[in-house]
Amino acid sequence: MIRFYNTLSGKTEEFKPLRPGQVGLYTCGPTVYDYPHIGNYRAYIFEDILKRFLIFSGFKMTHVMNITDVDDKTIKGANVLGLSLNDYTKKYIEAFFEDLKVLRILPADYYPRATEHIEDMVRMVRGLLDKGYAYLKDGSVYFSLIRFPDYGKLSKINKEELKAGARVESDEYEKESVYDFVLWKKARPGEPCWETELGPGRPGWHIECSAMSTRYLGPTFDIHCGGIDNIFPHHENEIAQSEAYYGQKFVNYWLHCHHLVVDGEKMSKSKGNFYTLRDLLARKIDPVDLRYFLLSTHYRKMLNFTFDNLEQAKASRQRIIDFVYVLQHQPLPETSQTESASALVASALSNFQDSLADDLNISAALAALFEFIREINSRLARNELSRQAADQVLTAIYQMDKVLAVLPEKKEEELPAEILKKIEQREQARREKNFALADSIRQELLQQGIVLEDTREGVRWKKIN
RNA sequence: GGCGCGGUACCCAAGCGGCUAAGGGAGAGGUCUGCAAAACCUCGAUUCGUCGGUUCGAGUCCGACCCGCGCCUCCA
Incomplete structure (x- = not known):
């Protein structure tokens, strides 16, 4: 049985996909105005482990990750450089895909871009207007929270208390109520816009995820992921828009990963503790060591990035690599004492799988792996491991690595x-x-x-x- | 003010009512080795932020307090 902590219920629940054997997964992707930082990649690697584990468990996945290529930041960036939006975002989109590859993050099935789904968004906004959940004001369209009583069920935020919040900034757009959020922004000079039945303008951020997720996965789908900072308002707004429009439940399981901090503090450019993947590559950090580091702490726990912690992760990973190397290269007796090894292999695999099935308990899963390694190494030291047994062990290790993806590529590296x-x-x-x-x-x-x-x-x- | 997370050995980190408190890193001693490295064996928290309470039994549940952190319409 697979169980996940669902932000919506605040509990760990048994995972049951809508359709047996198939899972629809939507993960919030990057806004392509700059290079993502390693905190972003923590989220993407968590999602990758989730996805790889579900595949490992026999599910067929349909994974959608959006690319936000029109928003305030991309528009601003493009304008500063005097580029078209597309020319500006192209570079960052390409960089993003390169990063995914070096971090061994499995590609999604679809990477819809906001600028390519304007029609879907317009249709949805139109529908929300027709159903009375939205209103048009001064050329922009807003979602009206008072029409949607369920608002706040994900983030447990109380609408009445919203206004007491620390920060109620007045948007530059006119709203009926401060809590309302924008679905469609009217065109403004110097900004890209689309001529639509809603009038000239561009989409708000939240509608993009509602439109694109349901476009590819249907009005109700299984899992939606993101960082905890997306719970409110982004995901809350997605629920409001989608459920108001379709009149049915939007997402069954909401999984959110905690933040990465650096030296105990939130990354920020002004503090100088802000790292992109490229920054670390320039420091000769092996990206797979970074992957190991990012995945080795439970996704719902805050993770502290320090170079010392990264070193520790590297050393742990090296232990696995050395183990595999020895099994592959050491001549071993052919005598088949494989039976006891079979039992070890089976229990290691089942401990590994059971741990991950428990809300992706990676620490317990890695403990299962390391215990297995120690036990086999011990036999190796006593010369009690046959070639056949070693091969069984290797098969099991590579199976676990289907989820972890931290072992070196099979091809032997050449030296000059x-x-x-x-x-x-x-x-x-x-x-x-x-x-x-x-x-x-x-x-x-x-x-x-x-x-x-x-x-x-x-x-x-x-x-x- | 509201909502939420965390404090377990030198560091990272599981455990969430009941066998001797996982696992990794670092460290110490030993085996092997020309020496290293890797590996193996052994050692390492009478104790889980503090103080109370519940219980036959508590890192594990309840209460209070102390520390650190996040979110409250940009944010993975």
Whole structure:
């Protein structure tokens, strides 16, 4: 049984998709006005683990992630550079897809862009007007909260208390009530706009997700994800728009991931603790180490990014990598003592799966993996593992890695001929018991980020950063 | 003011009423090794922010308090 914590109910619930074996998933994507920061990627990696786990569990996924390519920030950015909206966002959209690849985030089935779904949004806004949930004022359309009594059910926000809130900024647009939010913004000079039956203008932010999610997944779908900061107002507004328009439940399970902070504080450009993936790559951080770091803490817990914590994650991941390497390369006896290994493999896999099934308890899942590694290593040290058993273990590890995606690519990395020559020179020196030379070569290669390990089966090298 | 999250060993982090409080990192000792590295073995919290309460039994439930953090119409 798979269980998830549902923000809507505030409880952990059994997961039952609308259609057996199939899951519709919508995840809030980037606003492409700049490079995403590593906090954004925490959310996307959480969603990736969720999706990979559901696939691992046998579900067929339909995953939609929106790309917000028209909003105040993209418009402003484009205007500053004197570019068209499309020319401006293109660069960031491409960068986003590159980042997803290096972080091993599985691609969504659809990446709808707001600018390509104006019609869907207009249809919905039109419908909301017709049903009396929205009103037109001064060329813009607003959603009226007093017409939607369920408002606040996701964020547990009380409408009456909203006005007592810390910040009630008056929007530049005219609303009947401060809580109302904009569905359609009338055209203004210097801003891109679309000629529609609502009049010239552009969509508000919230309507985009309502229109595009239901366009691809239907009026009611299974899972909607995002960061906790999206609960209010974004997701609350999505519910209001969608349920008012379709007259049925919008989303069954709302899953939200907590924030990433840096040195205990929220990332902000002014504090100088703001990192994009590119910043870290420039510092020679292995993106898969970052992936491991971001996934290794439960998604509903605040995660503190520090370089020290990243180092710890790297070391943990290296333990898994070394384990796999040894199993693949160490000559092992053929004698089949596989039975006891089969039991270990089975229990490791089931512990791993059961842990993730419990609201993605990644810590427990990783503990299952590491316990398994220690147990098998122990047998290896006592020379009690056969080739067949090792292969079974490897199969299990790679299965778990279908969810984690932290193991090195299968293809063997090549070293430059020059380095290989050094390694051979050192081997020669060792044979001649010229350990001073051997050690100096090892030291030299270490400077270049290559670690040499002498094993019974010969020298092994690995790269470090 | 409202809503919410967290405080478990040097660091990260599970456990959410009942076997000796998972797992990873760092550290200490040992085995192996020319030396390293990796790996294995051993050690490491009489104790879970504090104080009360409930219970046969509490990190785990209840209350109060102390610290840190987030959100309250830009935000993953």
